Amino acid sequence: MNRPNILLIYTDQQRWDALRANGNSEILTPNLDRLAAEGVNLSHYFVQNPICMPSRISFLSGQYPSTLGITHMAVPVPEDVVTLPKLVKNYGYVTGNIGKLHFLPHSNRDHRDIHPSYDFDHLEISDEPGCYEDAYRAWVRAKEPDQLEHLSLGLPPAAEDYYRIMGVKDEVTHPEREPKHAAAFPGRDHLTHSAFVAEQTESFMEQHREDTWLCIAGFYSPHTPWVAPQRFLDLYDPEKLSLPHYPPRINQMRSDTHFSDKELRSVKQGYYAMISEVDYYVGKLLDRLEELGLSDNTIVLFTSDHGEYLGDHLRYQKGYPGEDCISRVPCIVRWPRGIAEPGRKFDGLVEAVDVLPTLLECAGIPIHQSLQGESFRRLLRNESFEGKEEALMEFHGWKNIRTKHHRYVCESDGKESLFDLRMDPMQYMNLADEPEHRELLQEMRKRMLVRTLQVERPLPRTWVY
Numbered sequence: 001m002n003r004p005n006i007l008l009i010y011t012d013q014q015r016w017d018a019l020r021a022n023g024n025s026e027i028l029t030p031n032l033d034r035l036a037a038e039g040v041n042l043s044h045y046f047v048q049n050p051i052c053m054p055s056r057i058s059f060l061s062g063q064y065p066s067t068l069g070i071t072h073m074a075v076p077v078p079e080d081v082v083t084l085p086k087l088v089k090n091y092g093y094v095t096g097n098i099g100k101l102h103f104l105p106h107s108n109r110d111h112r113d114i115h116p117s118y119d120f121d122h123l124e125i126s127d128e129p130g131c132y133e134d135a136y137r138a139w140v141r142a143k144e145p146d147q148l149e150h151l152s153l154g155l156p157p158a159a160e161d162y163y164r165i166m167g168v169k170d171e172v173t174h175p176e177r178e179p180k181h182a183a184a185f186p187g188r189d190h191l192t193h194s195a196f197v198a199e200q201t202e203s204f205m206e207q208h209r210e211d212t213w214l215c216i217a218g219f220y221s222p223h224t225p226w227v228a229p230q231r232f233l234d235l236y237d238p239e240k241l242s243l244p245h246y247p248p249r250i251n252q253m254r255s256d257t258h259f260s261d262k263e264l265r266s267v268k269q270g271y272y273a274m275i276s277e278v279d280y281y282v283g284k285l286l287d288r289l290e291e292l293g294l295s296d297n298t299i300v301l302f303t304s305d306h307g308e309y310l311g312d313h314l315r316y317q318k319g320y321p322g323e324d325c326i327s328r329v330p331c332i333v334r335w336p337r338g339i340a341e342p343g344r345k346f347d348g349l350v351e352a353v354d355v356l357p358t359l360l361e362c363a364g365i366p367i368h369q370s371l372q373g374e375s376f377r378r379l380l381r382n383e384s385f386e387g388k389e390e391a392l393m394e395f396h397g398w399k400n401i402r403t404k405h406h407r408y409v410c411e412s413d414g415k416e417s418l419f420d421l422r423m424d425p426m427q428y429m430n431l432a433d434e435p436e437h438r439e440l441l442q443e444m445r446k447r448m449l450v451r452t453l454q455v456e457r458p459l460p461r462t463w464v465y
Contacts, residue, residue, distance in 0.1 A: 003091065003363045004335060005298040006214040007205075007285070011278055012052065012100060012223040013318060015307030016043070016328040018275055026242060027272050028235055031283035032332065035302055039334030040380060041345045046391035046402055047306050047329055047352045050322045052102050053077075054395075055305040055352070060084050062356030062371035065394045067457045072396040077103035079116050082370050084356055085214060086119035091365050094211045096122035096204045099136075099197035099218030106132065107158035124200050129193035129220050131155050131172060136196045143191070149173045150187030153225050178225040180263055180316070182233055182270030189229040193220050194274075198281035202288045209292050217285065221278050222308070224317060226270025232280075233273045238265040241272075244311045247428050253314060264311045271310060296336045299362060301355065304329040312426055321409045321417060322393045322400050323427040331355075333380060338362055340382040348387020349404065350376055372455055392451050401448050408444035418444060 016022055020029045021036035022043065049055040053073050054065045060083045065071040068081065085095035097120050104115070106127045111134035115125050126136035130151025140147055154177030155163075155170070163170050175186075185192055201217040221228070243264055246254070254260065282302070289295040307326040309315035318326050331350065333339070353373030360367050361377040379385040390401045400409040400417075407427060409417040418441055419427040431437045 001364050002297060003093075003212050003365075004338065005205075005212060005294060006088075006093075006359055006363070007201075007289070007298055007300045008214075008216045009219070009282060009285070009300065009302045010056075010100070010216055011219045011221060011275075011302075011304040013306060013308045014222055014275060014304035014329060015310065015325050016045070016330055017325075018222070018271070018308075019330050021332070022330065026236075026240075028276050029279045031279045031286060032302060032330075035282065035286065035300065035334050036332050036343075036345075038336070038342050039300070039332050039339055040342065042331040042333070042350050042376075043345050043347050044387070044391075044404075045303070045329060045331035045350045045352070046327045046393065047304075048393055049395060050306050050318050050320065050326045050393065051395075052305055053105075056102050057081065057083075059303075059305065059352045059355060062353050062368075062373045063457075064353060064372055064392065064455045066452075067372060067455065071394055074105045076105065077118070079118060081118075082368060083118060084359070085121075087356070087360060087368055088214055088363065088365060089119055091363065092212050093214050094122070094208050095120045095214045096124075096208075097216040097218060098124045098200045098204060099193070099216075100127050100220050101125055101216070101218055102127045107156050108162045122204060126193065126196065126220075128156065129153050131159070131174060133172070135200075136193055137172075139196050139200065140191050144188065147187045147191050150185070151191070151193075153227050154178060181226070181266040182238070182273065183225065183227045184230040184233060185227050189231065192229060192277065194277050194281055198284055201285060205285075205288060205292060205294065209294060219278050219281075222271050222274035224308075226267055226274065228270060228273035228277050232277045233269060235276055236269045236272050238262075238269040241265045241268045245426065246314075250314060250428065259311060259314050267316065268310060271308065299333065299335040299338070299359065301331070301333050301359075303331045303352070303355075313428070320395065320398065322395070323407070323419075324402070324421070324425065327391070327393050327400075327402065335362070335380065339380045344382065346379055346385075346387070348385070349389070349391050349402070350387055351391050370457075372457065390447055390451060392455065399448065399452070401444065401451060403444075403447070406440065406444060408441075408448060410445070410448055416441065416445075 021033040047055045048058040054070045111132040124135040126134045152174045155174045357367045357375040361375045390403045393400045398411040407419045416432040417430045418432040
C-alpha cells in the first residue's frame with residue numbers, strides 16, 4: 001500500500017468564522033479557500049478544551065482531556081502518552097513538528113535544552129514567537145542575525161516572574177506585551193515566526209520527498225498579540241471592518257477606553273492580517289507539494305487548537321465557558337487521491353478527537369484501542385455519515401456539550417447555563433433558570449451524564465480479579 005503523506009497545518013486561536021470559505025466576506029484567505037474547494041470543509045468541528053495545551057494533546061492523542069488527566073494549562077505531557085507520531089512510526093512514517101507543539105509549559109524552562117521527542121524524528125520547537133532562545137531565533141541568527149532584536153512579541157508574564165524568582169538573566173529584547181491594537185512586525189517580512197514555520201516545513205518535505213512522512217506545521221498566528229507585516233495589515237481598512245453585535249446591556253458597558261469601536265476594529269485588523277499571512281504561507285506549502293509531485297497522495301488537514309473572543313462578550317483570547325467563538329474552529333481536509341467529490345461542506349458535528357482515527361484509517365493503520373474519537377473516513381468517501389449528536393468540551397471545574405441547536409454548561413459548584421443557538425448564536429442569554437425550558441434543561445443534563453459515562457476509560461485489567 002502506498003500510504004499517504006500527512007501535513008497538519010495547525011494554527012493557534014483561530015475561530016471558525018475567520019475564513020472566507022466559512023462565510024466571512026471581510027477576510028482574505030484565498031489559499032485556504034482553495035484548500036476548501038479541493039477538499040471537504042467541516043463546518044461544525046469542535047475542540048475538546050478551550051485553551052492551548054489540553055486541546056493540543058487531546059487532538060494529537062485522540063483522547064478526551066479527562067482521560068489524559070490534562071484539563072488545564074501547565075501540565076507537562078507524559079512522554080508515554082500514545083500520540084500520532086508514535087502510532088504511524090511502525091508503518092514507515094518519518095515524523096516532524098515545526099513551530100508550536102506546546103506539550104511542555106514554556107515559561108519555566110530553558111528552550112535550548114533538548115526537548116523530549118514524543119516519538120517525532122524531527123523537532124524544531126518554538127512555542128512562542130521570538131521571546132525565548134529556541135529554534136526560531138536560531139533560524140534567524142543563521143540567516144540575518146541583525147534582525148534578532150525585532151523578533152520577540154513580548155515576554156509572557158509567567159516567564160517574567162520565573163526569571164525574577166530564579167535569577168535568570170534574560171538577554172532577549174522584548175516590547176510591551178499584548179497591546180490592544182494591531183501592530184506592524186518591526187523586522188523584515190520574511191523573518192516572522194510564520195515564515196520560519198513555512199520555510200522549515202518546506203525543507204522537511206523536500207528532504208523526505210522519497211519517504212512517507214507526517215509533518216505538523218505549528219503556526220503561532222493568529223494568537224495575540226496582533227502583530228503582522230505591514231503588507232498584510234494594509235489588506236484591511238479598519239474603518240470598514242464590522243463590529244461585534246452586542247445585546248443592549250452589554251453594549252452599555254463599553255466606553256472610549258473599554259472596547260471602543262476604534263479598539264475593536266484595530267484588533268480585528270491585526271487578527272485578520274495574521275490569518276492572511278498564514279494563508280500566504282499555506283499557499284506556498286501547497287505549491288511546494290505540487291512542485292515535488294507529492295500533492296496527489298498527501299492528506300493536508302488545516303485546523304486550530306481553539307478560537308478567539310475577538311471582542312465578543314467584551315473579551316479577548318479564550319476560555320470559559322467555551323462558546324462557539326472558542327470551541328468551534330476551522331477544519332478542512334484535502335486528499336486528491338482519497339476524497340470523493342471535493343468541494344463539499346459538511347454541517348454535521350465532528351470533534352477534534354475524531355481526526356486521529358480518521359488519519360489512521362486513511363493510511364491503513366489499525367486504530368489503537370486508546371483512541372476515543374470516531375473516524376469520519378466515510379465522509380471523505382462521500383458515503384453515508386451523520387456526524388455526532390453532541391460535542392464535548394472539558395475543563396477543570398466545568399464541562400459543556402454542544403448539540404446542533406443548544407449548548408449546556410455544568411460547573412462543579414452546581415451552576416448551569418443553557419443557550420439556544422437558533423435565537424442566540426453568540427450565547428448571551430442563559431435560559432437555565434427559565435421555567436419554559438425546564439424539559440430541555442433536563443434533556444441536556446442527561447446528555448451530559450451519558451456522554452461523560454461513554455468517554456470514561458478505566459485502566460486495563462490484567463485478569464478477572
